[in-house]
Amino acid sequence: MSADAAPPLALTQGDPAGIGPDIALMTWAARRALGLAPFLYIGDPAVLALRARQLEIDVAIRESTPQTAADQFGSSLPVLPIPCGIDVVSGEPHAETAQATIGAIETAVSLCLRGEVRAVVTNPIAKSVLYQAGFGFPGHTEFLADLAQRHTGTKCRPVMMLAGPTLRAVPVTIHIPLSAVPQALTRALIVETCEIIHADLKNRFSIASPRLAVAGLNPHAGEGGALGREDDEIIHPAVMALRERGIDAFGPLPADTMFHDDARRRYDVAVCMYHDQALIPAKALGFDDSVNVTLGLPFVRTSPDHGTAFGIAGTGVAKPDSLVAALRMADEISRMHQETH
Numbered sequence: 001m002s003a004d005a006a007p008p009l010a011l012t013q014g015d016p017a018g019i020g021p022d023i024a025l026m027t028w029a030a031r032r033a034l035g036l037a038p039f040l041y042i043g044d045p046a047v048l049a050l051r052a053r054q055l056e057i058d059v060a061i062r063e064s065t066p067q068t069a070a071d072q073f074g075s076s077l078p079v080l081p082i083p084c085g086i087d088v089v090s091g092e093p094h095a096e097t098a099q100a101t102i103g104a105i106e107t108a109v110s111l112c113l114r115g116e117v118r119a120v121v122t123n124p125i126a127k128s129v130l131y132q133a134g135f136g137f138p139g140h141t142e143f144l145a146d147l148a149q150r151h152t153g154t155k156c157r158p159v160m161m162l163a164g165p166t167l168r169a170v171p172v173t174i175h176i177p178l179s180a181v182p183q184a185l186t187r188a189l190i191v192e193t194c195e196i197i198h199a200d201l202k203n204r205f206s207i208a209s210p211r212l213a214v215a216g217l218n219p220h221a222g223e224g225g226a227l228g229r230e231d232d233e234i235i236h237p238a239v240m241a242l243r244e245r246g247i248d249a250f251g252p253l254p255a256d257t258m259f260h261d262d263a264r265r266r267y268d269v270a271v272c273m274y275h276d277q278a279l280i281p282a283k284a285l286g287f288d289d290s291v292n293v294t295l296g297l298p299f300v301r302t303s304p305d306h307g308t309a310f311g312i313a314g315t316g317v318a319k320p321d322s323l324v325a326a327l328r329m330a331d332e333i334s335r336m337h338q339e340t341h
């Protein structure tokens with residue numbers, strides 16, 4: 001790395017049988033046209049080489065470190081090697097690769113907390129594959145918070161936000177069954193989530209006075225209690241508490257009418273009560289270019305909004321756009337963060 005160059009971004013492999021390697025290769029191939037910041041790929045060079053042949057992408061794959069990646073990025077794809085230990089077949093996930101997948105994430109976080117990379121960008125993992133290998137977290141979001149906590153000794157509460165050109169949306173509860181949502185929703189959880197959103201929209205997204213639109217849980221936000229009591233008894237008091245703390249939160253809003261074009265102009269983020277309430281509008285409005293960004297972490301983490309897409313891995317059909325958006329967002333936020341520290 002030349003003396004004045006910023007550290008690279010870290011890009012984890014994700015599930016090696018998924019489209020992570022495809023979109024990483026496509027993104028690297030378009031790096032000049034897109035004006036992308038250098039990234040260091042953390043994963044198995046053999047998987048990448050095989051996928052490049054399948055996709056007919058002409059690329060030199062070069063073993064690298066955070067210190068050498070930025071200089072190499074123009075002429076080759078820099079890789080910090082973490083071998084998978086088996087021959088990976090596109091589209092055929094295998095529990096034996098789980099340790100390498102997890103290892104790539106752990107390595108990226110360690111490097112980031114040591115300042116050797118600027119941000120962590122993760123390719124998609126298949127949760128079920130990792131669960132088979134004993135992975136004890138619902139997804140990256142919770143795992144990254146645990147890693148941060150282990151490194152820093154400070155409690156960390158992560159918040160998932162899907163951010164696209166026309167909508168930012170946060171699910172207050174994430175990967176839990178729908179039937180568990182009403183029990184999980186508490187006034188304290190909503191308030192804490194909104195405080196983290198408010199702080200990060202100001203500090204990381206430069207929104208001076210973020211407006212938080214809080215969704216109801218039940219149809220018509222409970223219709224005065226006739227269609228459920230959580231809206232009046234949990235969500236409304238949470239919104240009041242937030243307003244008392246000076247946060248511009250409003251709601252609970254009927255969720256069916258808060259995502260149309262005019263409604264979205266009235267807020268900076270939609271705070272939703274469960275996974276699909278947030279992710280359906282986010283992906284419907286911007287599947288190709290939305291980014292999954294984790295708020296509340298002591299480092300910057302972004303990810304494409306989509307999953308492993310095993311059915312199209314190795315075919316050339318996968319679009320790299322959401323990964324490109326995730327890399328751009330990680331670059332912007334981490335540069336801003338460096339300037340203010």
Ligand SMILES: NC(=O)C1=CN([C@@H]2O[C@H](COP(=O)(O)OP(=O)(O)OC[C@H]3O[C@@H](n4cnc5c(N)ncnc54)[C@H](O)[C@@H]3O)[C@@H](O)[C@H]2O)C=CC1
Pocket residue numbers: 019123124125126127128140292303304305306307308309310311312317318319320321322
């Ligand atoms: N950040 C992460 O690690 C995420 C991981 N997942 C995991 O991914 C796995 C598969 O999940 P699914 O629900 O099937 O969602 P998915 O996003 O992998 O696929 C849904 C549909 O979109 C298509 N698709 C996805 N990405 C695409 C791209 N870049 N270009 C073109 N088409 C694309 C797929 O071919 C499929 O038809 C699951 O195990 C899930 O846990 C899902 C979302 C995020």
Ligand SMILES: NCC(=O)COP(=O)(O)O
Pocket residue numbers: 138139140141142279292303
């Ligand atoms: N549905 C979003 C998703 O699964 C991403 O989760 P995470 O791995 O970023 O926690």
